[in-house]
Amino acid sequence: MKEKKVSESRAYTTYRVLPQDTNPAGNLHGGILLKQLDLIAATCAMRHARKPVVTASIDRMNFLRPAYVGELINLHANVNMVGKTSMEIGVRVEAENLLTGEMRHTNSAYLTFVAIGEDGKPSPVPDLILETGEDHRRNKEAKERRAVRKQELLREGASSKS
Numbered sequence: 001m002k003e004k005k006v007s008e009s010r011a012y013t014t015y016r017v018l019p020q021d022t023n024p025a026g027n028l029h030g031g032i033l034l035k036q037l038d039l040i041a042a043t044c045a046m047r048h049a050r051k052p053v054v055t056a057s058i059d060r061m062n063f064l065r066p067a068y069v070g071e072l073i074n075l076h077a078n079v080n081m082v083g084k085t086s087m088e089i090g091v092r093v094e095a096e097n098l099l100t101g102e103m104r105h106t107n108s109a110y111l112t113f114v115a116i117g118e119d120g121k122p123s124p125v126p127d128l129i130l131e132t133g134e135d136h137r138r139n140k141e142a143k144e145r146r147a148v149r150k151q152e153l154l155r156e157g158a159s160s161k162s
Helices: 030-049 133-160
Strands: 011-016 053-063 072-082 086-096 103-115
Touching (some): 011 030, 030 072, 072 133
Antiparallel strands (some): 011 072, 072 086
16 A cells, blocks of 8 residues: 555635524534534545545544634644554634635644445555654644543543443
């Protein structure tokens, strides 16, 4: 299986916030945003694996600032790290005021996807070629998050046996 560069799998999309997308406070509803995050992250993961993928986890979702009706949401997805069958995808979300051009970083999230083979089981994914200093930083941080996730799963497994 041939290695792939981070840039070969990168994905980007936009979403215009409409009145039906808001919560009672008048901000973009978190559930609407989570759906868009999952879609763009899955696209990025499929570009890398060239196989169907399933969401295994959302490691973290930071809501930094709200997005408002009429704004454009820009979602940027990158493969941060790959394992044998899994990939961590980082998504950065920015809101753009279409009247002023102002851009605000509103959210960040890390999602883990598993590639699925024709037999319906986890399937190997290509190794990742890190191209930039930013790619190396994201990869290092993703490995740290993966170690924390593994520890948490071990603790959860031990506590469920008690």
